[in-house]
Amino acid sequence: MDELDSAIVRELQRDARQSNRDIARKVGVAPSTCLERTRLLRERGVIRGYHADIAPSALNRGVQALVSVQVRPLSRTVIDTFKNSVAQLPEVLSVFVMAGSDDFVIHVSAQDNEHLHAFLVDRLAPRKEIVGFRTSIIFQNITKHDPAPLPPP
Numbered sequence: 001m002d003e004l005d006s007a008i009v010r011e012l013q014r015d016a017r018q019s020n021r022d023i024a025r026k027v028g029v030a031p032s033t034c035l036e037r038t039r040l041l042r043e044r045g046v047i048r049g050y051h052a053d054i055a056p057s058a059l060n061r062g063v064q065a066l067v068s069v070q071v072r073p074l075s076r077t078v079i080d081t082f083k084n085s086v087a088q089l090p091e092v093l094s095v096f097v098m099a100g101s102d103d104f105v106i107h108v109s110a111q112d113n114e115h116l117h118a119f120l121v122d123r124l125a126p127r128k129e130i131v132g133f134r135t136s137i138i139f140q141n142i143t144k145h146d147p148a149p150l151p152p153p
Contacts, residue, residue, distance in 0.1 A: 001041075001046065001149065004027060004029065004037060005037060005041060005046070006149055007026075007027040008023060008027055008034060008037055008038060008041065009041065009046065009047070010146065010148070011023045011026055011027060012038075012047065012050075013145060013146035013147075014146055016050040016051075020034055020035050020038065023038075053145065056109055060111050061109035061110065061111065062110075062111055062112055063109065063110050063111070063112055063113055063115070063116050063137065064093075064107065064108065064109045064137075064138040064141070065107075065108050065109075065110075065116055065135050065136060065137050065138055066105055066106070066107055066108075066135070066136045066138065067104075067105070067106040067108055067120070067124065067133055067134070067135050067136075068098075068102040068104070068105050068133060068134050068135075068136075069082075069102060069103060069104040069105070069106060069124070069130055069132075069133045070101070070102060070103050070130070070131050070132045070133065071103050071104070071129040071130055071131065072129065072131045073129075074103065078129050079097060079103070081129075082104070082127075082129055083095050083097060083104070086104075086106060089119075089123060091108045091109060091110050091115075091116075091119045091123070092106055092107070092108055093107040093108060093109055094106070094107040095107075113137075116135075116137075120133070120135060
């Protein structure tokens with residue numbers, strides 16, 4: 001990405017609902033140039049989508065947790081199958097494949113602690129490939145929606 005691409009991405013991160021004309025004005029190019037650059041950024045996979053940031057409580061998701069999971073046997077098939085099947089569960093927000101003592105970290109949300117406990121006992125514990133898991137309740141979090149690019153190594 002060059003400086004113009006980075007400037008367009010920064011503006012979209014700040015507010016993806018602003019018009020192409022407004023973004024072009026802010027980054028100092030013609031609207032047609034901005035539109036073409038944005039299209040190329042989407043085609044290259046730099047821009048993967050546009051999303052609304054919804055409060056979890058508005059979706060009846062009052063409790064969030066990170067669940068660290070160990071699976072066995074540790075094979076590509078087990079990893080891919082577990083990752084894909086767990087990602088389909090309605091309580092699951094994100095699935096991270098990890099290096100280290102945990103094979104996965106799953107970001108989950110539920111209505112309350114009782115429903116979180118039911119998810120853990122009824123959905124995760126019975127799975128044959130899981131040899132252990134531990135849960136950490138999230139009290140608060142801060143998410144950066146506009147991270148700046150880091151310099152190359």
